Amino acid sequence: MGRAGTALRELRGAQKSAKGVSLYSRFVNRPAGRYLAAGSYALGLTPNQVTLVSAAFSFAAVAAVALAAPTWGLGIAVWAALAVGFAFDSADGQLARLRGGGSAAGEWLDHVVDAAKLTALHSCVLIAFHRFPEAYGTGSDGWLLVPLGFQFAAVVTFFGGLLTEKLKPRPAPGSPAAEPSVLRAVALLPVDYGVFCLVFLLLGGGALFRWAYAGLGAVAALFLVAFLVKWFRELSAVRR
Secondary structure (H helix, E strand, O other): OOOHHHHHHHHOOOOOOOOOOOHHHHHHHHHHHHHHHHHHHOOOOHHHHHHHHHHHHHHHHHHHHHHHHOOHHHHHHHHHHHHHHHHHHHHHHHHHHOOOHHHHHHHHHHHHHHHHHHHHHHHHHHHHEEEHHHOOOOHHHHHHHEEEEHHHHHHHHHHHHHHHHHHHHOOOOOOOOOOOOOOHHHHHHHHHHHHHHHHHHHHHHHHHHHHHHHHHHHHHHHHHHHHHHHHHHHHHOOOO
């Protein structure tokens, strides 16, 4: 068995908990990232290099949204690049665990790229709405507020969740892991980044993309409120 096969076997037995993870991330993105991590290990890539590969795919897609007139072909290319970038985003952490653990600098780089990707993607949708109003039906300036609102919800959710995980006490060593809830995994699908990327398949539909994007933005705002209430209650019980 080659290096990639051996790495893949080891990765299958060293996966993170599925608690709080949507079905897409659990059954699509993480497995795809596992294969990419094994291949990256065989090629001798470092986790930081894999993070940069993820960034390259993601930001190429982001730039295409802002610069190119929307077509069905563009939508497929943007979705594919975003999905591959997301899979490499999973692969860098898995590769780090395979190599014996990541570094603080690597975790920092991963989070910075994630934050930049979220901010840039919604900013470029705003640019696209402004540059191609006839294609998207966004002649009214009010539509430019939609990407701003979506960006706000996405970024606050990202950092709120990240801070909550950092501030919550870690479970005691040897304590049993909580079983992942299937219902929760399904409920989280609308705010999973991988599911969000699917909306770009509708770029060629113009107004169809606009309404689907706005709908996901509204859902993201509702989930943000629910998440903030949940996280505040959880942290209120923590004494520092």
